[in-house]
Amino acid sequence: MNITLTDKASTRLKEIIKSKGENLALRVLVRPGGCSGFEYGMALERNPRPDDNVGEFDGIKVVIDPASLPYIDGSTIDYVDSLMGGGFAINNPNAVSTCGCGQSFRTAGAAGAPKSCGSGGCSH
Secondary structure, three states: OOOEEOHHHHHHHHHHHHHHOOOOEEEEEEEEEOOOEEEEEEEEEOOOOOOOEEEEEOOEEEEEOOOOHHHHOOOEEEEEOOOOOOEEEEEOOOEEEEOOOOOEEEEOOOOOOOOOOOOOOOOO
């Protein structure tokens, strides 16, 4: 698994995990949807599944299911502060196009047409 966390992402994740008071892993996933065909998801969880790809970065366990890994392998997870608030961002070298919201992407091998943004606030 070739995923990295920036120092900002690592620091913010440690703060979040500490506030939960549990030993949690960060799940990163890709699912069909969004403006460009796929969208990212992140969640904290206690128990990775037996078939998950597991990595550890600066003491943070990161898990990715086998179906998601090819879409985000080589990505960097960052934490970005902006005027509209902070949030995690994924810099994905596999994405050939993205939606303005930064949460949706398409890869070169993706089949099907992207969905419209609808009320999600994406801009092109």
